[in-house]
Amino acid sequence: MKTFVIVFIILGFLLQGLFIVAEHAEKYLAADVLKGAASLMFVLVGYNAFLSVNNAFNKQILIGLVFGLIGDVLLNLRFVFPKNGQKIFLMGILAFLVGHIMYLIALIPQAQHLAAFAVIGAICAALLLIYIFKTMEVKKAFKIFGIFYLGAVFVMCSIAIGIAIYAPSPRSIVYAIGAILFTASDVVLIFNTFSGVSKFSLRITNLSLYYIGQILIACSMFL
Numbered sequence: 657m658k659t660f661v662i663v664f665i666i667l668g669f670l671l672q673g674l675f676i677v678a679e680h681a682e683k684y685l686a687a688d689v690l691k692g693a694a695s696l697m698f699v700l701v702g703y704n705a706f707l708s709v710n711n712a713f714n715k716q717i718l719i720g721l722v723f724g725l726i727g728d729v730l731l732n733l734r735f736v737f738p739k740n741g742q743k744i745f746l747m748g749i750l751a752f753l754v755g756h757i758m759y760l761i762a763l764i765p766q767a768q769h770l771a772a773f774a775v776i777g778a779i780c781a782a783l784l785l786i787y788i789f790k791t792m793e794v795k796k797a798f799k800i801f802g803i804f805y806l807g808a809v810f811v812m813c814s815i816a817i818g819i820a821i822y823a824p825s826p827r828s829i830v831y832a833i834g835a836i837l838f839t840a841s842d843v844v845l846i847f848n849t850f851s852g853v854s855k856f857s858l859r860i861t862n863l864s865l866y867y868i869g870q871i872l873i874a875c876s877m878f879l
Contacts, residue, residue, distance in 0.1 A: 661704050661878075665871055668697030672867045676860060684735035691732045695725040698870045705877030714877045716762035723755035724870055742795075749801045756808040759835075759873070763815050768822040770815065777814030781806045784843070792850040806842070813839040827879035834872030841865035 671694035678687035702721040706714045730748030734741035785806060813835040820832035841862050848858040
């Protein structure tokens with residue numbers, strides 16, 4: 657990994673930290689710019705990995721990272737334009753969904769016992785959705801998007817874990833850890849957003865897990 661790529665990673669974490677501070681201070685426009693800049697760093701890490709190793713896996717992961725950047729900007733843009741907040745939020749979720757589909761496309765050719773791990777992921781998503789719908793007030797639009805999004809997230813994560821178990825390698829292990837952290841960040845985000853009790857500590861946890869997860873997914877492209 658080249659030195660300037662390490663600089664991108666360090667700069668990304670610094671920008672992510674500044675974003676968290678700006679968002680907490682309700683400086684939403686500045687926060688969105690910082691969030692986009694932080695996300696650009698993991699895209700640049702992925703882009704440099706793609707330049708180093710130009711293969712289908714890296715190309716698909718890079719596209720997924722780009723949609724992650726788009727999703728990040730949109731999710732935080734809802735605070736800049738609160739009147740259209742729900743629509744912008746759903747567009748952000750859609751961007752993340754496309755990103756996860758690209759991650760799945762990259763993983764599937766490497767997967768052993770694909771159906772089994774896909775089913776495990778789908779069951780985990782279904783159980784979480786049942787709990788959410790029974791215990792939290794969630795609007796219909798969020799329910800519809802949530803079913804597809806969480807399904808894709810958990811299936812992707814489960815398949816990544818399966819690959820790390822049955823075909824362990826530095827890349828599969830680093831990717832699987834990144835996928836687990838990404839999935840955990842979404843679970844924290846859901847509880848912090850829809851449980852009715854929003855905590856800054858959970859927001860920090862959500863954002864930290866997410867960013868580390870994306871960085872690890874990007875770094876797995878070098879391995």
